Amino acid sequence: MQIEISANKRVLQGTGASRRLRGSGKVPGIIYGGENPAQPIELDHNNLFHQLKLEAFHASILSMEVEGQKETVLLRDIQMHPFKPLVLHIDFQRVDPNKKIHMKVPLHFINADIAPGVKLSSGLVSHVLTELDVSCLPKDLPEFIQVDLADLAAGNTLHLSDLTLPEGVEIPSLIKGDNLPVATIVIPRAVASDEAAAAVAATEVPTTVQKKEGIAKEGEKKDAGKKK
Structure with missing residues (x-):
């Protein structure tokens, strides 16, 4: 356009x-x-x-x-x-149509709602970058670059090298070796605390059961001793 x-x-x-x-x-x-x-x-x-x-x-x-x-x-x-x-x-x-230009273009994030880190782990998407400096000929300049989060799991990070670029478009920082983070999925503290509490509770149940069983057996031994 x-x-x-x-x-x-x-x-x-x-x-x-x-x-x-x-x-x-x-x-x-x-x-x-x-x-x-x-x-x-x-x-x-x-x-x-x-x-x-x-x-x-x-x-x-x-x-x-x-x-x-x-x-x-x-x-x-x-x-x-x-x-x-x-x-x-x-x-x-x-603009010279035959010379490459450097331009910042916005990033459009898609499929955040179906990302495993969001759907399965109740994580939140953190946008590390919202725009990106690109280099290309004027005719190849995109209005935006799409970032697909469909496969992003909790704790994982999407980097520049993971992006799919339009034909003729380059990322100068990536060419220099700076593979910067673009987005990540983090677990909120409240969710992490709830999961930790659930994990602790799950490990405590067998211990409690074992204690009760131990008390019951000790009681049986004492009763048996009294009968004798």
């Missing part, structure tokens, strides 16, 4: 100009990279704010139209207001 976005060239620059721009419902931004010089732009705040809510907007090749000219770009940086729902500035990078 290719997302389209429109912008206009920004002529006035500086702190004061940017403040006035925001006051009129616009967002100052810039497009950089490639063979062309950096181009200051302005975008409609409301449209941009709604698009930023889309997960794919942050990890997809975007088609940007700037006054009739289209460019292929990636979202690279966003500056938000500290407490207001307001975009202060946004950066885009031009």
Whole structure:
């Protein structure tokens, strides 16, 4: 899915100009990279704010139209207001279709409910990573990477090397030898305590029975002695 976005060239620059721009419902931004010089732009705040809510907007090749000219770009940086729902500035990078790009893509976890560690051991899935830095050509960039937890048992960990990647996609950290953990299933303390208590109780039952049997036999011996 290719997302389209429109912008206009920004002529006035500086702190004061940017403040006035925001006051009129616009967002100052810039497009950089490639063979062309950096181009200051302005975008409609409301449209941009709604698009930023889309997960794919942050990890997809975007088609940007700037006054009739289209460019292929990636979202690279966003500056938000500290407490207001307001975009202060946004950066885009031009994309060369023949050069590999580095991009963070989200991880989508599936089949957690049928994982043995969850279904059989009442464990909880811990997401060690929620996004992943990948390297690929722009045409191969995935919107997300799927992580299948169907075979994950309690106490086990899923690593980068266990992931199934789309064709043409590489994980730089894995190439460097860093096989990082992605997800694991942990047993909650309450469940672990209950299981430990049940195990202790199971070992105590035979002991109790043996004691009772021992007392009974001792009683029988004393009765037999009295009869004699």
